Amino acid sequence: DTYFMSKPGAYTNFDSAFPTNDSDSIIGTPWAQQVDGIQFLLPMPGGLVVFTGDGAWQVTGAGSNNIAITPANQNANPQAQIGCNAQVPPLAINYDILYVQSKGSIVRDLVYNFYFNIYTSSDITILSSHLFTGYQIEQWAYAEEPFKLIWAVRNDGVLLCLTYLKDQDVYAWSRHDTDGLFM
Numbered sequence: 001d002t003y004f005m006s007k008p009g010a011y012t013n014f015d016s017a018f019p020t021n022d023s024d025s026i027i028g029t030p031w032a033q034q035v036d037g038i039q040f041l042l043p044m045p046g047g048l049v050v051f052t053g054d055g056a057w058q059v060t061g062a063g064s065n066n067i068a069i070t071p072a073n074q075n076a077n078p079q080a081q082i083g084c085n086a087q088v089p090p091l092a093i094n095y096d097i098l099y100v101q102s103k104g105s106i107v108r109d110l111v112y113n114f115y116f117n118i119y120t121s122s123d124i125t126i127l128s129s130h131l132f133t134g135y136q137i138e139q140w141a142y143a144e145e146p147f148k149l150i151w152a153v154r155n156d157g158v159l160l161c162l163t164y165l166k167d168q169d170v171y172a173w174s175r176h177d178t179d180g181l182f183m
Contacts, residue, residue: 022070039086042097046112049119050076051084053102056110067155073090076172079119080110091142091150096166098124099149107152107162109171124162128173131160 005026007013016024028055036054043049047060048069055078061067062075083102086088090099090110097110108121125132135148137160140152150162159182 004020007082015072020071024071026069026074027072036083038093039084040089042090042092044097044112046093046117049079049097051090051099053083053086055083056080058119066172080121082108082121088137088140091140093142093164094166100137105132107137124171125173131173131175153182157183
């Protein structure tokens with residue numbers, strides 16, 4: 001199997017030349033042992049974070065974080081070994097990334113470690129697992145102001161809210177009910 005990235009700025013152009021130019025499309029073989037589709041791409045200071053159904057990868061130009069990714073210059077390093085849900089996009093909050101796991105019922109906090117240049121993840125639903133067991137998150141959104149809240153809709157129409165204050169080590173989930181359902 002092979003992956004393809006179009007030419008920069010030409011989303012439908014997959015042409016390449018011999019010898020390759022930096023502006024050519026990128027064609028390569030998957031980085032992992034198991035082929036798994038790319039769910040989301042998220043640009044971060046350390047490189048491009050690529051989420052698949054089986055994990056996360058950090059893709060950079062080989063050598064340094066400031067080198068562009070080109071056909072001849074690409075490096076992919078595995079980060080998290082737990083995959084991302086294909087329907088709910090990850091949320092970048094400062095240097096952290098929140099994402100819903102593949103099966104949709106656990107939220108993970110992917111934290112960048114500057115010293116080791118790697119992301120590590122932790123389950124931030126573990127203390128409120130009663131709100132997630134048997135349910136999936138279908139959509140969510142981050143409202144930075146005024147209270148730094150993440151609003152998430154479960155598959156049964158219940159609205160959950162995560163107060164996310166990383167600087168204060170506050171991760172608090174709450175449930176919000178109404179006379180109807182949320183969509």
